[in-house]
Amino acid sequence: MEIWNCGISLKVKIFIWLMVKRRIQVGDQLRKINWKGDPTCKLCGLIETVDHLFFQCHVAKLLWVFVAETLGWKVAIHSGKNFFELLLNFKDSKRSAFGLQILGGSWVI
Numbered sequence: 051m052e053i054w055n056c057g058i059s060l061k062v063k064i065f066i067w068l069m070v071k072r073r074i075q076v077g078d079q080l081r082k083i084n085w086k087g088d089p090t091c092k093l094c095g096l097i098e099t100v101d102h103l104f105f106q107c108h109v110a111k112l113l114w115v116f117v118a119e120t121l122g123w124k125v126a127i128h129s130g131k132n133f134f135e136l137l138l139n140f141k142d143s144k145r146s147a148f149g150l151q152i153l154g155g156s157w158v159i
């Protein structure tokens with residue numbers, strides 16, 4: 051619910067909602083509906099899942115480390131669980147900016 055109440059564009063809100071629901075069309079999801087394309091990540095060759103795309107691929111890890119270093123976070127986002135825990139904690143205005151940075155990082159990926 052916090053996603054729908056924050057001040058970001060609707061397309062980013064929908065994107066994050068799809069990510070939370072694991073409905074983003076990644077290779078693994080497309081394979082389940084008999085997609086004939088290559089289900090591997092184009093950056094590293096591993097099976098492309100939502101977790102892989104946003105947290106496990108070396109490119110995603112690099113982005114999250116960069117975001118953490120730039121913003122002075124003590125720890126970079128490293129898993130879906132960690133992402134959602136952080137996202138659910140931005141209810142007050144101070145945390146809201148923090149949450150927007152998390153959402154922005156996700157959108158960039």
Ligand SMILES: [Zn+2]
Nearest residue numbers: 091093094107
């Ligand atoms: Zn990858």
